[in-house]
Each structure stands twice: as structure tokens, then as C-alpha cells.
Amino acid sequence: MRNILPFRLDELFGWHDRIQIPDNWHDLHQMRISAKRLRYSMELYQVCFDRHFKETIETIKMIQDFLGDIHDCDMMIEYLEEIMHPDKFGLHDGKPTGNRAGHQLPEIQAMITEQIQSRKQLYNQFIVFWNELLQNRFKEQLLSQIDKTYIANVDRTNDLNMMERIFIDSI
């Protein structure tokens, strides 16, 4: 726990610089994966922490949800751009050759623009949320929570070992 959680936390916060560029879709996607890894590990070790830890996990889930919505837009944009590809639409010299979707290029372009707008809004909302976490020293607080819990559990284990020894000695 003391190794894994800080490692996963570092992994997530390590994306900070790279996600400042809104179009860095690949890094935003990787950050989402890091958030998932951290959340899943936190859920495993939940039994070691007090009930407030659940709220911390919820915060990580919110990061994941923001990044998930951004990823959905990226996926849609990629799909639409792929559909616009000449091979798909039968374009010749940039003009539709009349296949089924060829005449719909302006509509596809409009759809892409809408998706780009939605993505921009989502990204801005996410950055506000992310910066609030940084301001509130979320990472440092979680690291301190992990440390305290680890030390408490080690103490408790030592107590248990001691009691076990006393018990064995008394037989």
C-alpha cells in the first residue's frame, strides 16, 4: 500500500504539464488510464482507511468522468474525420463523386465543429476542477493520509504480534 498508492498518485499527477495543451488528446487519454489505475488500487486498500477515504476515491472518479467525456468527443471527431476520408466517400480532386455519403460532407463538417465545441467546454471545466485540486493540495493530503494509515496499521500489527507473544509465553 505504501509503495503502490504513492506510485499511482505520482503517475496521475505526472501528466499535469502535458495536459495544459488542450489538443493533447493522447496525453489526456493516458491521464484517464492513470486515474483508473489509481482508483482501482485505492478501492483495493479501502479496508485499511477510514470512511473519508471513500470521498477521496469519488474525487478520482470525477477526474475519470471528465476525461471520459473528453475522450468520447475525441473518438467521435476521429470517427467523423475517418468517414470523411476520400476512400470512404469516393472523393475525386476534393469533390464528392456521388456515393451515398459524399453529398453530406458539409453536414459531417458541421457535426465535427459541434463536437470540437463540446470538447472545448469539457476541457475548460476539467482544467478548472484540476487546478482546484492542486490549490487544495489534494495530492499532498492523500499522501499524508496514506502515511498515517500505514503507520497506524504497522503499530497495530506490532501490538498484535506483542499480544500473541505474551499469550504464547503464558501457555
Add this chain to the structure above:
Amino acid sequence: MRNKAEITPYDSARHWAAFYIEEKFNTMWQYREPVINDRSPVDIHDMRVASRRLRSVLLDFRTCIPKHTVKTLFRLTKKLTEHLGLVRDMDILTELLSQNKTCDNANRQSLTDFLFESAKHRRNEGRDHLLQFFQTLEQEHYPLQFEQLISLLRNGKTT
């Protein structure tokens, strides 16, 4: 099976590994039949999430597991996540497209229909690959490998 309350911070790492690998594998594998029968897109999503959780446990407890075993099981589980992902991506697309389905614009309507069909076609391709991969998992004795790993972690030997 032991319930979650029985896991304590004072249990050994091997015990934790056995407990969570069993729990996460069973959760994931219960979706096998519904996914094969294509009952609902939700099953695909749930199995994909469960496969990710299983991979996360394998990674977190890799020091307790023989290297070769963790490598094989991680690789197969990752492949499964990827196959499920191809189908899931198309489900998300159709979901997003359905938000455009009700618009008044005739051009948009016709485009959405076209994109819908295209996504459906890709989904079917993805599903074919997924079904083939389930057969590969059977050939590789994937569930048995997990069973043996859990037994090894619990008893120090395989069944």
C-alpha cells in the same frame, strides 16, 4: 468464498492477492455468457471494466505471483479488454449519434442514419473478433489458469 469484511490490513499480501484475484476474476467471468449472447451493451461495458480491475490487481500483487503466470494472464486479460473495447467504442458512438437522431434537419437525419449503419457494421466485425477470442481463451485454459493461481496463493500448491 470469504466476504470482503474478512480482509484485514493484517493479512498477508498472498492472502490479499488470492482474495482479490478470485473476486475480480469471478466478477469479470460472470459476464461471459451475457456478452456472448449479446444481451445488452451494458454487459460489454461491465465486463470491460471488470477486466481492467482484474489487470490492476494482477499488477498490484505481481510480486506475489510467479513471473510467467502474471505475464501470461495479464497479456490474455489485456487482449480481452481490447476486444471488448472495439465493440464498446461502437456502442458509445451509436449512443452519441442517437442524440442527433431526433433533429429536424433532414440532411443531419440522413447522415446520422448512414453513420449509425457504419458503426453497426464495425460493431459486428468487432463482435466476431471478440467471439473468436473467447475460443482462444478456452484453448488457453484461461479460467483454469486463474483457479490454479488462486490455489497456489492460498495453499502454496496448485489443484
